[in-house]
Amino acid sequence: MIRSIDVAGSNLTIAWEKSAPENGGSAVFPAIWLRDNCRCPECRHAGNGQRLYEITDLPEDLAIGAAVLSDDKAVRITWQPGGHVSTFTPAWLADHDLSAEARRGRKRPVKLWSKAIGTEMPIGDWRQMVSDPAAELAFLDTFHAHGFGLIRNSPTVPGTVLQIGNHLGFVRVTNYGALFDVKSVANPTNLAYTPVGLGVHSDNPYRDPTPGVQLLHCLESTAPGGDTLLVDGFNAAEILRREAPDAFDLLTRVPVNFRFRSNDADLMARQTLISVDEGGNVVGVHFNNRSLDWLDAPAAMVVPWFAAYRKFAEVLHRPEGELIFRLEPGDCVVMQNDRALHGRTAFDPSKGSRHLQGAYVDKDGLESRARVLRRQIAEDKGVAA
Structure with a gap:
């Protein structure tokens, strides 16, 4: 679960609870990365999940206008300009953590043999x-x-x-x-x-x-x-x-x-x-x-x-x-x-x-x-x- 969130410049930082991945710690998500991963029906086709927009459709001066934790600890972001809203669940964010440790953990295990x-x-x-x-x-x-x-x-x-x-x-x-x-x-x-x-x-x-x-x-x-x-x-x-x-x-x-x-x-x-x-x-x-x-x-x-x-x-x-x-x-x-x-x-x-x-x-x-x-x-x- 998410303990807290913080917006600093163009990044969103999430502090995990101790029971979260890797027993706590934090994860940093750049704003443009989060916006490009919005899963709402306006951004993704409901049937196949493919994007419904081009990267050039996003504002060049994209910024996080507001970021709040909902009652179920999902992260709700309002983007500026435009006011588009994206919601990310804790589980999704944990699965897509960009830290070096998390990225290493997502690699398929390779068992060398002789x-x-x-x-x-x-x-x-x-x-x-x-x-x-x-x-x-x-x-x-x-x-x-x-x-x-x-x-x-x-x-x-x-x-x-x-x-x-x-x-x-x-x-x-x-x-x-x-x-x-x-x-x-x-x-x-x-x-x-x-x-x-x-x-x-x-x-x-x-x-x-x-x-x-x-x-x-x-x-x-x-x-x-x-x-x-x-x-x-x-x-x-x-x-x-x-x-x-x-x-x-x-x-x-x-x-x-x-x-x-x-x-x-x-x-x-x-x-x-x-x-x-x-x-x-x-x-x-x-x-x-x-x-x-x-x-x-x-x-x-x-x-x-x-x-x-x-x-x-x-x-x-x-x-x-x-x-x-x-x-x-x-x-x-x-x-x-x-x-x-x-x-x-x-x-x-x-x-x-x-x-x-x-x-x-x-x-x-x-x-x-x-x-x-x-x-x-x-x-x-x-x-x-």
């Missing part, structure tokens, strides 16, 4: 997920925390990967189609379609944007070898930051070209191997030795960049970071493509079959699905999400 995750890796049961929203949400939450998850007990029918992808999000169609078959073929256009082992990598860094999520669904798995290999790219990046901070910094700043060429496609994108947000947190890893094209950078940057690239590759290939497991028919591994780098061990197609089908889904689709499920579950329980 080979030691073993049998505790995120697992969902497809039969439960399609019938129980709570089971599906639990899988998505652990998927988002770890950057990957394994779905078991799905149908061993060709095309199932599309059903899973379109249930969790929205399948992206590429030059490979809506889905692609991963098996050994003659005259392959990609090393994925051979029986050779593949080092860990992110898929399609030559696209803009890179696919957010990759699904690989197992239909057949009788050939010796072909085990799935996963590495947490975020964990590897943090190890690099600790052991070689200059190398980490260089790989976050200097982009490199990635490229893929075939008879019907010529794709190229330019991006850094490690991406960070405004707070320096790792938010993306793009690593693919096979698709790396050339470094378009000042000559003085070349030698340091390649040294940093080599160091990062060494970290990614450390055995203690490699999670290795075998996909059985009906298993579908779901991977955040810019975090959970994947590869496989070599297999022998003369002694059995290995057939996977893959698809790409945009990351925001799975994030949307989790929010919708959370809202629906909360509504069923009669509480606000």
